[in-house]
Amino acid sequence: MIKDVSNAPALREESEQRPVAVELIGVNKWFGKFHVLRDVNLCVTSGERIVICGPSGSGKSTLIRCINALEEHEQGRVIVAGVELSQDLKRIDEVRRETGMVFQQFNLFPHLTILENCTLAPIWVRRRPAREAEDLARQILAKVKIPEQADKYPGQLSGGQQQRVAIARALCMQPKIMLFDEPTSALDPEMVKEVLDTMVELAMEGMTMLVVTHEMGFARQVADRVVFMDEGQIVEMAAPDRFFDNPQHERTKQFLGQILR
Amino acid sequence: MSHSTVSGGARGGGIGAFVRDERAPALPAPAATIGGFGWLRANLFSTPFNALLTLATVALALLIIPPLVRFLIIDAVWEGADRDACLVSEARPVVGACWAFARDRLAYFVYGSFPIPERWRVDVFFVFLALSIIWILRIDAPRRDLAAWNFFVVLPSVSIVLLSGAKLIGLAPVDTTLWGGVLVTIVVASVGIVVSLPLGVLLALGRRSTMPAVRLVCTLFIEIVRGVPLITVLFMASVMLPLFVPPVWTPDKLIRALVGIALFASAYMAEVVRAGLQAVARGQYEAAAAVGLGYWQLMRFIVLPQALRVTIPNIVNSYIALFKDTTLVFIVGIFDLLKTIEVARADPQWATPVTSTTGYAIAAIFYLTFCYMMTRYAMRVERRLGVGLGR
Ligand SMILES: Nc1ncnc2c1ncn2[C@@H]1O[C@H](COP(=O)(O)OP(=O)(O)O)[C@@H](O)[C@H]1O
Ligand SMILES: [Mg+2]
Numbered sequence: 001m002i003k004d005v006s007n008a009p010a011l012r013e014e015s016e017q018r019p020v021a022v023e024l025i026g027v028n029k030w031f032g033k034f035h036v037l038r039d040v041n042l043c044v045t046s047g048e049r050i051v052i053c054g055p056s057g058s059g060k061s062t063l064i065r066c067i068n069a070l071e072e073h074e075q076g077r078v079i080v081a082g083v084e085l086s087q088d089l090k091r092i093d094e095v096r097r098e099t100g101m102v103f104q105q106f107n108l109f110p111h112l113t114i115l116e117n118c119t120l121a122p123i124w125v126r127r128r129p130a131r132e133a134e135d136l137a138r139q140i141l142a143k144v145k146i147p148e149q150a151d152k153y154p155g156q157l158s159g160g161q162q163q164r165v166a167i168a169r170a171l172c173m174q175p176k177i178m179l180f181d182e183p184t185s186a187l188d189p190e191m192v193k194e195v196l197d198t199m200v201e202l203a204m205e206g207m208t209m210l211v212v213t214h215e216m217g218f219a220r221q222v223a224d225r226v227v228f229m230d231e232g233q234i235v236e237m238a239a240p241d242r243f244f245d246n247p248q249h250e251r252t253k254q255f256l257g258q259i260l261r
Numbered sequence: 262m263s264h265s266t267v268s269g270g271a272r273g274g275g276i277g278a279f280v281r282d283e284r285a286p287a288l289p290a291p292a293a294t295i296g297g298f299g300w301l302r303a304n305l306f307s308t309p310f311n312a313l314l315t316l317a318t319v320a321l322a323l324l325i326i327p328p329l330v331r332f333l334i335i336d337a338v339w340e341g342a343d344r345d346a347c348l349v350s351e352a353r354p355v356v357g358a359c360w361a362f363a364r365d366r367l368a369y370f371v372y373g374s375f376p377i378p379e380r381w382r383v384d385v386f387f388v389f390l391a392l393s394i395i396w397i398l399r400i401d402a403p404r405r406d407l408a409a410w411n412f413f414v415v416l417p418s419v420s421i422v423l424l425s426g427a428k429l430i431g432l433a434p435v436d437t438t439l440w441g442g443v444l445v446t447i448v449v450a451s452v453g454i455v456v457s458l459p460l461g462v463l464l465a466l467g468r469r470s471t472m473p474a475v476r477l478v479c480t481l482f483i484e485i486v487r488g489v490p491l492i493t494v495l496f497m498a499s500v501m502l503p504l505f506v507p508p509v510w511t512p513d514k515l516i517r518a519l520v521g522i523a524l525f526a527s528a529y530m531a532e533v534v535r536a537g538l539q540a541v542a543r544g545q546y547e548a549a550a551a552v553g554l555g556y557w558q559l560m561r562f563i564v565l566p567q568a569l570r571v572t573i574p575n576i577v578n579s580y581i582a583l584f585k586d587t588t589l590v591f592i593v594g595i596f597d598l599l600k601t602i603e604v605a606r607a608d609p610q611w612a613t614p615v616t617s618t619t620g621y622a623i624a625a626i627f628y629l630t631f632c633y634m635m636t637r638y639a640m641r642v643e644r645r646l647g648v649g650l651g652r
Pocket of ligand 1: 031036054055056057058059060061062063
């Protein structure tokens with residue numbers, strides 16, 4: 001179903017010398033009194049693909065949103081593309097320019113055409129000339145296989161198409177890191193594959209990806225590492241083969257037992 | 262034949278198993294749901310209550326419309342030089358609206374006491390305003406980006422120079438106390454309309470700001486202004502302000518009223534816009550932040566276009582209310598249309614039993630026409646935007 005990434009092991013070895021893309025050191029976060037992230041440590045090298053899974057409410061979204069400062073962490077350090085996040089708005093802007101994010105609910109801008117969705121930020125944030133931004137957008141829309149929808153509005157597209165537009169919109173900023181928060185959870189089953197295919201293709205091009213998903217087929221074939229979270233902590237982290245075939249932690253076994261049935 | 266699709270229904274043998282082997286043909290709709298008679302039944306007489314309402318509406322229309330038509334058109338007096346034309350006489354036992362009066366005082370209703378040789382300036386203002394409005398309101402008009410500049414920058418500055426005059430370019434100054442009639446009504450309404458939207462948007466954004474000081478100031482302003490009747494605002498602007506502020510600092514009466522109305526309308530508009538802002542999904546803010554848009558870019562490109570779109574009916578509603586509220590300026594002695602009608606109807610030259618009624622009919626027709634046009638425009642825009650969003 002999903003293309004085999006045959007060169008994945010090679011990439012994994014190579015990644016040892018690659019620069020660090022995202023680093024979280026002792027990150028803690030609270031929502032009021034609720035301790036949502038507890039001492040999270042994670043180092044992602046450039047070109048690495050990380051899949052994050054775990055039960056609902058375990059803090060996966062919060063974790064991934066701390067990486068582009070949609071949520072503010074309260075303790076610890078978050079370093080993204082060489083920039084350490086702090087209160088400084090300039091750094092937040094810098095990090096957001098280098099990270100693309102895809103949401104569960106697509107969050108396309110409904111009043112703009114597909115093309116405008118894809119060119120708005122490049123023109124106003126990256127200060128690209130309009131023509132150049134448009135050319136790039138059309139190129140990327142072709143890559144996600146919806147070039148013919150450029151002049152339509154999001155409401156006229158299917159869920160799968162909308163999510164691919166969301167991916168294209170993020171890619172048009174030419175980010176170094178892509179964050180996905182359950183990109184296929186809101187989709188009808190027959191549309192999941194088209195989105196996953198797009199993501200696999202992106203992975204094969206060497207994009208650094210952090211993906212929150214329960215699509216275990218995707219994790220097995222694309223991920224370099226699978227991270228399992230529970231109650232705000234990283235409970236287990238391993239290469240997919242080991243993670244799925246030989247989980248160590250009790251919670252992991254229980255969780256895999258539930259979702260793999 | 263028409264129900265033949267079930268012919269293979271038992272295929273496969275199992276109970277409840279069914280495989281359709283013929284396409285169900287598309288049939289024309291039953292006659293009762295289409296055509297004039299079907300429409301009548303579906304829309305006007307669908308239930309006993311609906312039928313009752315329909316009959317009541319028809320009865321009410323029969324009660325109101327014929328006398329209205331008789332008064333305004335059939336029995337109306339169209340020609341005449343003074344009150345004698347509109348008095349009951351042997352030749353004219355029933356007198357309707359005195360349109361002769363309206364024709365005679367028309368210039369006064371439109372310009373007030375604006376000096377006669379300078380009235381072309383008012384005409385130019387009306388034409389410029391009308392063209393600017395059409396330009397900015399027509400969705401398919403060319404260069405709508407320029408239209409906005411024209412409407413919010415060029416039009417107000419040109420109008421000020423044109424109407425109040427400028428010695429430098431040879432336009433004689435005209436004191437605002439001479440302005441009157443439709444001119445004043447339109448000026449007051451336009452200023453209120455033009456100022457209240459941008460100011461209302463800023464106040465609404467301020468009220469939702471994360472900065473406590475900004476939020477406090479905006480909230481206080483909105484709540485205080487909304488808690489005071491417009492008439493009080495106008496009295497304060499025209500009567501109380503001069504008591505506290507030395508005369509050299511006091512701008513003229515019309516400007517004071519304009520500022521009062523603009524601020525008043527802004528506070529209401531702020532609440533209307535705020536409701537629209539709340540309708541924009543959180544995900545939109547997050548997606549915009551994630552692609553790196555800053556606060557003002559987020560507002561300008563993502564939030565406001567969506568918020569204002571859902572708010573259009575309410576914005577127009579506020580505009581209609583504002584347009585009618587401008588008549589209150591006549592209480593502080595500004596000669597808007599209603600005030601000029603008040604003055605003219607008391608003029609002994611035209612004093613007849615029907616003069617007042619005629620005057621108020623003019624006002625009613627004027628306000629009704631403008632408000633109706635605003636409503637129509639809002640409906641058209643709503644329909645169009647609905648289509649554009651594919652929803
Ligand atoms: N803005 C918020 N305020 C308060 N609690 C929140 C907020 N966002 C998330 N939470 C809580 O934090 C926990 C983790 O949420 P989340 O990161 O969305 O989990 P996941 O994505 O793993 O399902 C949940 O219990 C959720 O209810
Ligand atoms: Mg989540």
